[in-house]
Amino acid sequence: MPRAFRVKDEILSVYPNAKVSLSPKMGGFFDVVVNEKILFSKTEKIGTTTERFPESGEIVSLLQKAGF
Numbered sequence: 001m002p003r004a005f006r007v008k009d010e011i012l013s014v015y016p017n018a019k020v021s022l023s024p025k026m027g028g029f030f031d032v033v034v035n036e037k038i039l040f041s042k043t044e045k046i047g048t049t050t051e052r053f054p055e056s057g058e059i060v061s062l063l064q065k066a067g068f
Contacts, residue, residue, distance in 0.1 A: 003053050004030065014060050015068070032059055039066065 001024060008020045030042040030053060038044075039062050045051040 006056070007032070007054060007059050010057065010060050011063070015063070030054075032062075034063065034066070034068065039063065 001022070004022050008022060011018055011020050028042065028046055028051070030040075031038055031044075032040040032054070040054055040059060042051060042053055
């Protein structure tokens with residue numbers, strides 16, 4: 001879960017008023033959902049060659065591209 005905390009900290013460093021919650025799960029699940037819309041999903045790619053955790057700064061970049 002340390003990588004999930006890294007992503008949470010990255011989001012809060014740019015969006016200090018954001019509500020970020022972590023929901024521990026087993027099996028490599030990791031999704032970033034904003035306003036009920038999936039922004040990033042490792043979960044959807046489990047078992048594929050593109051399964052990966054977001055790189056440093058990737059989620060903040062996706063948030064900015066989405067207009068947040």
